[in-house]
Amino acid sequence: MSPKFTRKGNNGQNYPVCYGEHVLGGGVIRLWCRHQNLCTPRWIVGNYYISIDVRGSTQQVVKMMKFMLLFSRQGKVRLQQWYSATQEKEKKKIMRELITIILARKPKMCSFLEWKEYKIVYKRYASLYFCCAIEKGDNELLTLEIIHRYVELLDKYFGSVCELDIIFNFEKAYFILDELMLGGEIQETSKKNCLKAIAAQDLLQEEADATRNVLEEMGLP
Amino acid sequence: MTEVMERTLASLPMFMKGELGGPFGVSRGFQTLIKAIGESQSKHEEERIMKKEVSYLQQKLTQPDISNKHMKELLVRLVYCNMLGHDITFGYIHALKLAQQGGLVEKRVGYLAVSLFLHEDHELIMLLINTIQKDLKSTNILHVCMGLTAVCALISTEMIPALLPMVEDKLQHPKEVVRKKAIMALHRFYLKAPNMVQHIHEKFRKVLCDRDPGVMGASLNIFYDLIKEDVEKHRDLTNTFACIMKQVIGGKLTNDFTYHSVPAPWIQVQLLRILGMLGAGHKKNSEQMYAVLDETLDKSEINHNIGYAVLYECVRTVTAIHPNPALLEKAAERIGRFLRSHSNNLRYLGITALTSMLPVLPGVAGEHQLVVIECLDDPDETLQRKTLDLLYRMTGPTNVTVICDRLISHLSTTADTYLQSDLVTKITQLAERYPS
Numbered sequence: 190m191s192p193k194f195t196r197k198g199n200n201g202q203n204y205p206v207c208y209g210e211h212v213l214g215g216g217v218i219r220l221w222c223r224h225q226n227l228c229t230p231r232w233i234v235g236n237y238y239i240s241i242d243v244r245g246s247t248q249q250v251v252k253m254m255k256f257m258l259l260f261s262r263q264g265k266v267r268l269q270q271w272y273s274a275t276q277e278k279e280k281k282k283i284m285r286e287l288i289t290i291i292l293a294r295k296p297k298m299c300s301f302l303e304w305k306e307y308k309i310v311y312k313r314y315a316s317l318y319f320c321c322a323i324e325k326g327d328n329e330l331l332t333l334e335i336i337h338r339y340v341e342l343l344d345k346y347f348g349s350v351c352e353l354d355i356i357f358n359f360e361k362a363y364f365i366l367d368e369l370m371l372g373g374e375i376q377e378t379s380k381k382n383c384l385k386a387i388a389a390q391d392l393l394q395e396e397a398d399a400t401r402n403v404l405e406e407m408g409l410p
Numbered sequence: 411m412t413e414v415m416e417r418t419l420a421s422l423p424m425f426m427k428g429e430l431g432g433p434f435g436v437s438r439g440f441q442t443l444i445k446a447i448g449e450s451q452s453k454h455e456e457e458r459i460m461k462k463e464v465s466y467l468q469q470k471l472t473q474p475d476i477s478n479k480h481m482k483e484l485l486v487r488l489v490y491c492n493m494l495g496h497d498i499t500f501g502y503i504h505a506l507k508l509a510q511q512g513g514l515v516e517k518r519v520g521y522l523a524v525s526l527f528l529h530e531d532h533e534l535i536m537l538l539i540n541t542i543q544k545d546l547k548s549t550n551i552l553h554v555c556m557g558l559t560a561v562c563a564l565i566s567t568e569m570i571p572a573l574l575p576m577v578e579d580k581l582q583h584p585k586e587v588v589r590k591k592a593i594m595a596l597h598r599f600y601l602k603a604p605n606m607v608q609h610i611h612e613k614f615r616k617v618l619c620d621r622d623p624g625v626m627g628a629s630l631n632i633f634y635d636l637i638k639e640d641v642e643k644h645r646d647l648t649n650t651f652a653c654i655m656k657q658v659i660g661g662k663l664t665n666d667f668t669y670h671s672v673p674a675p676w677i678q679v680q681l682l683r684i685l686g687m688l689g690a691g692h693k694k695n696s697e698q699m700y701a702v703l704d705e706t707l708d709k710s711e712i713n714h715n716i717g718y719a720v721l722y723e724c725v726r727t728v729t730a731i732h733p734n735p736a737l738l739e740k741a742a743e744r745i746g747r748f749l750r751s752h753s754n755n756l757r758y759l760g761i762t763a764l765t766s767m768l769p770v771l772p773g774v775a776g777e778h779q780l781v782v783i784e785c786l787d788d789p790d791e792t793l794q795r796k797t798l799d800l801l802y803r804m805t806g807p808t809n810v811t812v813i814c815d816r817l818i819s820h821l822s823t824t825a826d827t828y829l830q831s832d833l834v835t836k837i838t839q840l841a842e843r844y845p846s
Binding site: 253265266267268269271272274275281297298299300301302303305328329330331333334335338356357359360363364367371372374375376377378379380381382386389390393394 | 440441444486489490493494495514515518519522526529530531551552555559562563587590591594595597598623624627628631664666667669674675676677679680715716718719722723726754755758759789790791792793795828
């Protein structure tokens, strides 16, 4: 087994520290070298230690997409959808840094970039930047096309969509995104089905509103 | 019924504009806010406007009798403030209440606000369980859909036992949109707590054969993770996946799924990834898929990005499975197309594909040397990084000094710490391997 982490000993040799880890259930099991000083509880098995780290209930859920951001050329956020549990402070930091990096890129450059542990795919449509963060092993071109599909849906729904439509009706943009992607995974790839689902919701919304207006006119609650 | 749908779809923009008055169909207050922000001259003034808005909303929300409709408008403004980065923790409980009590429209906004404000570890999530349970049991399909969407966004491990039986039930629902959302919710459950969904693997297989292709496509997500976890158990499905792939490329799915003349590209890519995992290191499985992979390589449309996306995935699959020389040759030729294109995106993918081909077909990099050198000198940083990675993997005893020189020169020019540490690791590893 080749060690995962090593440390340098006094004589300049490399000592293995941790041989590997495995996420299991609500925690992480690690296999350590016996000569390592560990403060966490451990079991001794032959020449190895086994330790179990119980993380908080937040597990590393490996999803296709980590988050999707829409922002204007001035750096104003128009939509943010996070598919993993992140603290508010962390979210703000990521957004700030990422927006600066993307706004600094020239038009001819790649639509993909590697930033920290994420792979970022972005595309500019008129005055809006659509930006997604995906797993390292994912197909970047496919994500670019998901963004394009989302824009097509918005276009069909709003009728020649522009940034103002998204500013004033951002909740509708969220609903449309929820029909395309759920939990960071692609949900429905047929344009017609997505729009049908949203139309169904809107239709019932119209009926509900109409009934409510009628009731209000009649003076009933 | 469908005719009504078409007509509604056509008149949707008109409906929206007529709703609630105002040109964009939003409340007066929201409109004034956005206008003010748009016209503000400085960051200072914008801050002032936002602070005023937040305190106004806070004050309004403490009033006792707010109608659901009014609450919905206030929540929309709250979400907007949250998006611009202001703290609106006082509004969380109201969002929860609206998701619980509101009619269809308000419930939708309530759920949206909750999924944006909270996350799965938040302590207020527990209050949502009851609401979701009620919605899942409702006879109104839209309530069920909203509940399932919220489940996907907000579920935590403790909540799974309470909601699992109801979600499982929805797999047999007559409406395909419900079945689709149910399978996605179960996928989330599986990712969070695989042991809790052990008993329903059989049901997943049934969903794979669902008559609606949308539902089948959604089930591929969960199969990808199932197979990643345990390949052996699902080896028998190789033929099924190869068959589905054949049908998809043959255009058996309806036209709805075609995207820029490529039939159901996302489904194709998912299937390719799954096939890649099933075939890796297993001769018999790989043989079952050679025919369909060959067909995919032939049929890929290359006048649009999405065709390239499918081609790229196919090349990746071919390199992952048990090697077949004819297929590999074809794949290497296709990579040439990527590298010769003018788009940086495609060249980036070409380099990545070359990198993955190296272990199986070591001579392939030699053919495309010129292009690789060109990419190295490209001003685009992302492309450079990927080419450096390729060079590192191509290192043999003959070219090690040249490549190391390149890496070191790049190290001195870059300012990014991640890249620096990465380069240092690579250089030291090369130095260890070829100590001359």
